[in-house]
Amino acid sequence: MHIGILTLTFALPGCASLKEKxxxxxxxxxxxxxxxxxxxxxxxxxxxxxxSEWSFVVAARSVAEVESLCSEIEDKLQCGVDGRVLEARREML
Incomplete structure (x- = not known):
């Protein structure tokens, strides 16, 4: 079993309240x-x-599967969030 952690930091320009965030x-x-x-x-x-900072813990049978899932998550979030990705970090455990 392989585990990866994907941590993404988003910029939310113009956000005026925690509710809006x-x-x-x-x-x-x-x-x-x-x-x-x-x-x-x-x-x-x-x-x-x-x-805003979010972490995704991904578990899979191979490192390639973990990397694939992390890439999929990152790609979907590039277009699916009303904000901009400032930083993306990956860590394999």
């Missing part, structure tokens, strides 16, 4: 948490309005 970032749990190989959580920057 949750709406703009909403649905990540539902979209990616359905896959039994992926766990999703807001991992940082919870109280900053214009920045």
């Amino acid at each position: 949750r709406q703009r970032m909403g649905g990540l749990h539902e979209r990616f948490g359905r896959n039994p190989a992926v766990a999703v959580c807001e991992s940082g920057e919870r109280n900053r309005l214009t920045v």
